[in-house]
Amino acid sequence: MSAQTDRNTKGILFNIQKYSVHDGPGIRTILFLKGCSLRCRWCSNPESQSAAPELAFNRDKCLGEEHCQRCHHVCRNQALGVAQDGKMVWNPDDCRQCHACAEACPNKALIVYGYETTVDQALRRVEEDEAFYSRSGGGVTLSGGEPLVQAEFAMALLREAKRRRIHTCIETCGMVPWNVLREAAQYLDHVLYDVKLADSEKHRMATGAGNEVILENLRRLRREFPDLPITVRTPVIPGINDTPEDIRAIAEIVREVGGMDYELLGYHRMGTPKYVYLGRSYELTEPNLDEGRLEELRALARKVLESGKEAPRGLCA
Numbered sequence: 001m002s003a004q005t006d007r008n009t010k011g012i013l014f015n016i017q018k019y020s021v022h023d024g025p026g027i028r029t030i031l032f033l034k035g036c037s038l039r040c041r042w043c044s045n046p047e048s049q050s051a052a053p054e055l056a057f058n059r060d061k062c063l064g065e066e067h068c069q070r071c072h073h074v075c076r077n078q079a080l081g082v083a084q085d086g087k088m089v090w091n092p093d094d095c096r097q098c099h100a101c102a103e104a105c106p107n108k109a110l111i112v113y114g115y116e117t118t119v120d121q122a123l124r125r126v127e128e129d130e131a132f133y134s135r136s137g138g139g140v141t142l143s144g145g146e147p148l149v150q151a152e153f154a155m156a157l158l159r160e161a162k163r164r165r166i167h168t169c170i171e172t173c174g175m176v177p178w179n180v181l182r183e184a185a186q187y188l189d190h191v192l193y194d195v196k197l198a199d200s201e202k203h204r205m206a207t208g209a210g211n212e213v214i215l216e217n218l219r220r221l222r223r224e225f226p227d228l229p230i231t232v233r234t235p236v237i238p239g240i241n242d243t244p245e246d247i248r249a250i251a252e253i254v255r256e257v258g259g260m261d262y263e264l265l266g267y268h269r270m271g272t273p274k275y276v277y278l279g280r281s282y283e284l285t286e287p288n289l290d291e292g293r294l295e296e297l298r299a300l301a302r303k304v305l306e307s308g309k310e311a312p313r314g315l316c317a
């Protein structure tokens with residue numbers, strides 16, 4: 001693909017986060033691409049899951065009918081009404097996603113998650129922080145959603161980032177066709193790869209899909225790109241994958257595949273308000289995992305990985 005074509009390739013982002021230190025080496029800018037192949041019940045980015053831009057309503061910011069009503073006047077689908085307290089009520093079932101109301105809203109109570117952008121526009125935002133990257137070994141991380149769902153856009157972003165000598169990383173759930181992951185790997189300097197559950201049926205219940213493709217892709221990625229740094233990550237979700245058996249089983253897969261780092265991520269509920277804004281409900285009610293329990297699981301994972309290391313030569317039979 002020519003550089004010109006890549007620079008003009010369009011895709012849909014829903015956020016750009018600067019100065020991140022948790023999503024790949026050094027200081028990074030994260031580009032969040034819309035669309036996902038899974039539906040994890042705990043997902044902190046519910047606004048990422050649908051591929052198209054979507055309306056969200058934060059009623060706390062609504063000025064109420066007495067002062068405003070602008071959205072009410074522009075909606076042609078009776079998807080907006082007035083509640084007893086004078087604030088608007090949004091009915092997602094009647095909404096046609098035309099987004100006229102979001103344009104009219106003066107207080108950003110109605111907003112749209114997702115906007116179209118070109119590769120060049122996105123990477124210019126990344127380049128604003130070039131000085132930080134070169135000193136810290138950072139760069140750009142593609143996240144989402146599942147960034148490889150917008151395969152053409154993701155590929156053009158990665159190719160063009162490499163032309164601009166920007167370090168590239170991806171956060172992926174691995175639930176993508178192998179040929180897409182293989183192509184992306186050619187332009188990647190680091191991969192953060194989620195393995196959420198070892199048991200496929202439990203994976204299906206928790207995320208909407210089994211894990212066969214994810215595990216097979218991980219094995220092929222390691223085999224066909226032996227020099228590409230891969231960090232496998234597991235978000236430890238209460239009631240979903242927080243038992244020693246769950247973590248041991250995933251750590252054993254990481255050990256068997258070999259040559260990868262492994263990290264456990266603490267659970268958080270920071271995405272909860274966004275479910276409300278989208279007219280959805282957040283299902284998980286389990287209490288948070290305490291830090292001590294998480295540390296125990298981390299120690300268990302380390303033990304499993306270390307048990308796979310070669311014994312010193314002198315001790316071999």
Ligand SMILES: C[S@@+](CC[C@H](N)C(=O)[O-])C[C@H]1O[C@@H](n2cnc3c(N)ncnc32)[C@H](O)[C@@H]1O
Nearest residue numbers: 042043044144145146171172173194235267268
């Ligand atoms: C939002 S995801 C985007 C990348 C990709 N879709 C994935 O799942 O790996 C980025 C990271 O956030 C983690 N994550 C999502 N929801 C979380 C939550 N409620 N608590 C902790 N980590 C979470 C995911 O496991 C993943 O490692």
Ligand code: SF4
Nearest residue numbers: 075095096098099101
């Ligand atoms: S997006 Fe369009 S249809 Fe939906 S509430 Fe707003 S104006 Fe009405």
Ligand code: SF4
Nearest residue numbers: 062063068069071105
């Ligand atoms: S336009 Fe915005 S602030 Fe005004 S009534 Fe509608 S939601 Fe509320």
Ligand code: SF4
Nearest residue numbers: 036038040043145173
């Ligand atoms: S794969 Fe990632 S973005 Fe998609 S639903 Fe799961 S946590 Fe959210």
